[in-house]
Amino acid sequence: MSIHRLKDHWREQRMFLGRVVAAAIVVTLLAGLLMYRLVDLQVVHFEHFSRLSQGNRVRLEPVPPVRGLLFDRAGRALAENRPVYQLELIPEQVKDLEQTLADLQALGLVRAEDLPRIQGQIRSQRRFEPTVLRARLSDEEAGRFAVHRPRFPGVDIQARLARQYPLGPAAAHAIGYVGAVSEADLQRLEGANYAGTAQTGKIGAERAWEDLLHGTTGFRQLLVNAQGRTLQELERNDAVPGRNVYLTLDLELQALAEAQLGERRGSVVALDPRNGQVLALASMPAFDPNLFSMGLSSARYRELQEDRDQPLFNRALRGQYPPGSTIKPMLGLAGLHYGVTVPQDTVYCPGWFSLPNHSHRYRDWKREGHGTVDLEQSVAQSCDVYFYRLAVTLGIDRMHDFLALFGLGAPTGIDIPGELDGLLPSRDWKRTAFRRPQDQVWFPGETVITGIGQGYMLATPLQLAHATAILANRGRGFVPTLLAGVENPVTGQLEPAASRPLPALALDPAQVEEAIDSMVAVVHGERGTARAIGLDSPWTIAGKTGTAQVVGIAQGEEYDEETTDERHRPHALFIAFAPAENPRIAIAVLVENGASGSAAAAPVARALIDNWLAREAD
Template identity: 45%
Template sequence: MPKRRETLKDSEQEVRVFRNRSLLAIVLVVLMSAGLVARLAYLQIVQHEVFITRSDKNRVRVEPLPPTRGLLLDRNGQLLAENRPTYNLTIVPERVDDLDATLGLLVDILELPDTDVAALKTRSRQRQRPYQSALLLSDLDEEQIAQLAVNRYRLPGIEVEAQLLRYYPDTDIMSHVLGYVGRINAEEVKTLDKGNYAGTHFIGKTGVEREYEAVLHGQAGLRKVETNARGRVLRELGRTDPVPGQNITLTIDKKLQQLGYELLDGRRGSIVAIEPSSGEILAMVSSPGFNANLFVTGISHGDYQALRSDPDLPLYNRAIRGQYPPASTIKPFEALAGLENGVITPNTKVYDPGFYKLPEHERRYHNWLRWGHGRVDMRRAIVVSNDTYFYNLAHDLGIKRLSEFMHRFGFGEDTSHDVYGAASGVMPSDEWKRSRYGQVWFPGETLSVGIGQGYWLSTPLQLATATAVLANRGDWVAPHLAKRIDGEPVTPPKLKQDIELAKEEWWDLINTAMEDVMTGSEGTGRRSGQDLAYRMAGKSGTAQVFTLANDERYNAAELEERLHDHALFIAFAPIEKPEIAIAVIIENAGGGSSHAGPLAREMLDAWLVDKKQDEDSDESSVAGEEA
């Protein structure tokens, strides 16, 4: 048997191993403790100010205070746009653990369509800065508020806030003038002043609301509040009050605006009335209108599609965006162009066989009266609206001189001071056609422009503006909508140079001819000029919607309604000291003298006769009370 080796215990070795391990453990503990101490020192000493601020933010919160939007009133102080109290639903996403689940629960509680979850999620991102509330729903009803109150504990970060909401009491007749406010969208958030719009959920989108947004909005304030762990406000620590927006008194007369809307009676068209001496827009009607209040709280998809698909285009502001051939309404202006350029004299006569032919051309350009008016001078050409005379005048003037002179009256330009979105129309010329179409100008196109057809397009606002300048004998005052801002008068800048003619009496000649249009035995507007209580100047126009072939006759009975001619009429009164200038356009109505003329007459009567009688009646009542 081999001898078994016995292993002896080495106590010294074990002690060394134990000592080394203990030492290593001690070093590790010391190092870790040192790290903890260093970290605590860094947090408590170096980062003291940072964390004390964060702690205060958890306890103290700064909340924005949105300003009250300024009111809109008509020239007589009648309220056109007000603010009514309402309740809105807001969310602070940072205080929500699961945004999708919370929004889904919100939809269930309020019994909203499931498709609204995506829309609510999009709205929750539309805000200026973190920890600021975002608007989810506007104008909550009592039942919705009750449901939210009962389920408040299930909806952290969601609040019901009392705010003022824009409301338009006469929305249909004023919708295009005032425009509307709507929710601030994602694109607008990027450009807005984050401080001034903190807590504000609405902004002007169109019309006066858009043009004067900076004036109407005001300045945001803020308040510092103490909250508990759940975000509930315990007390207010400080406040900077917001500065409310300024009230704007418009130049619009509510009664005249309403009359214009009623006269159009749902037909597609526009009526614009201006006070010549001041440029104040008394009425700016576009028919049909729409309910602007739907856009304030967020219009539904169905309602919006119904408006967009309506063939009458209720969202289209015809007064400033509608562009129509001005037709024969421009003949008084063209006569002035002929006088000023020495092409005609007041006694220049042209023989009208019922048509006009360019030299060395066989094509006939027909007068509206097929058998013609015989020999006509300038005055009679305006009174009977003779086309042949103005074909000849346009040819002799040439498109260059004709276009340049019409620009002096504002055609082809936006000459308004504060009308948001006003179109410039088209005042054609040879340069314009080369730039637009890359084509040369033809002599026959000058003839079309000579009777307000062809490429020439004008808005109702432009026609009314040009008529006001004509009434002013060339003095230019920019048309505008704001009369006073917080009581301070608004004076528009001089946007165009006054028109000075070589002979001042030419204004009288044109005015007399336009008066004969209303009162003369041959005047095209004589039906609307009967029993006048004042001297009225007017001119009718009938604009073709499509071009007739040569020698083809227009027959409305054979055409669908939307291919009928447009009816136009311009007027101003009283001639000796004009107080109102007006332009009326009714789409596809037919002759301007028979359809648009009576509307212009009623508007002038309301302003010059009925209004004066009302003022006299009010003065008599006041005098009686004082006595």
């Protein structure tokens, strides 16, 4: 067989061409896949991968805003900012977070009680955002960290502005304080706007106007190296500072109210009846809000909480006390309003009162009685028997409805948080509270003691001041406010806050004047219970003393102040406004366990009235 017959050239050629075509197809497919991937990376997903690339060398850092300041009505500083050293951590730059926190704790730079707050904040924000470990470091602590800084990548000291209260405890319950941002705070706040922010308002004005005071967080893009060190600032969007807030408080009047209370537990609230502005809101004892802005230890906080004098308790808004005889002018006005009495009607007071067919005696504070009294003298001398009878005549339903017109038993609506309701008893309230059957809901004896502001009735000092202001303004009231105005950050002009008027009460002007005249007789009458403060007054003061029992006194027993434990003595109260004919200030004073409204509370009101009206006259 010939060798040429064993070789098939055509077949080999076809096989070669097939292999070339297959290789070309494979090369084409691979080239197409490569081109597709290039287009996908560089065109379709360019923005996405560009951002990922930037993240390797560019860090976005928040720029916290400067918190706005708080001033009183005259522009005196109540809350300022001062530079401090702040210890911060950036989670994405820390390899072992738990060990880092443990090492910082060992150096005394992080407190054990702060760890839950720190860990919660780290979980709630993005890993490139700084977390505040300590809001304020002392110079010694800053130096200690500087020595050990190489051990803590991702942890550094930053110069920040921190809250400072130059007046210390003065007006602490009204101003409030700032504290570390908690997980609960982050749920109510806009998280992105609090990046890099260590503190937020907790109570008082700091909490009420947090949105105005905080401002808007900015950011800056930083070029950093592999170790996280800043090489260059690429872009900056400046933060918008918070707005300055002016309060209606008068610092001089506030300081006087607190000085008048001194070491005693109590509260003073002063309002301008013409617009509802709060001139003074004192609750004593107080606390230093700087303790909270600096970072209060749990041990110190527990000590404040367990103090039996309760310095953290805002007595002005949250203290609920029997109003005692301070409601008598309003109750007398209720008698006139419903037509169950006239100013000239008289009642004989033998020193006690009994319901028909009952032997129980409801005693008057004056054992021998007041004799025959009319409306004016019953208020001036604070005759209990007159108001026992009037309460029974009116009945609990009309008493409730009329006193509610003056804001008792409900929040006043003041623009700082924390206010409690007080309690204005009624049949409906008792039916719900005690789940009593219809025929056992309310008893006549409960009506009797409600007539002198005892029993179930409770009111806060703010409510008493608010009710006094409505009466002083002849039935025209305003929602109490602490906001005087907000400073425009662009123009620097103060934008005043508008007052919030309440619907005017439908009262007979002549009857209102009868009630006011009876309060004037309390201070300026010959037998008025507060005549001691009216003897040399250059203005006409309308007032009413009150005493609220803390513990009951059994039938046949007598109250002996000297043998009674100090904390079991009655609370002393006094409400007042002046000048009576054209009121410019309305006041409620409460002195816990002060025993006598005329001796303990009335002089405080007189001091504030003198101070305010004398300065207004200048």
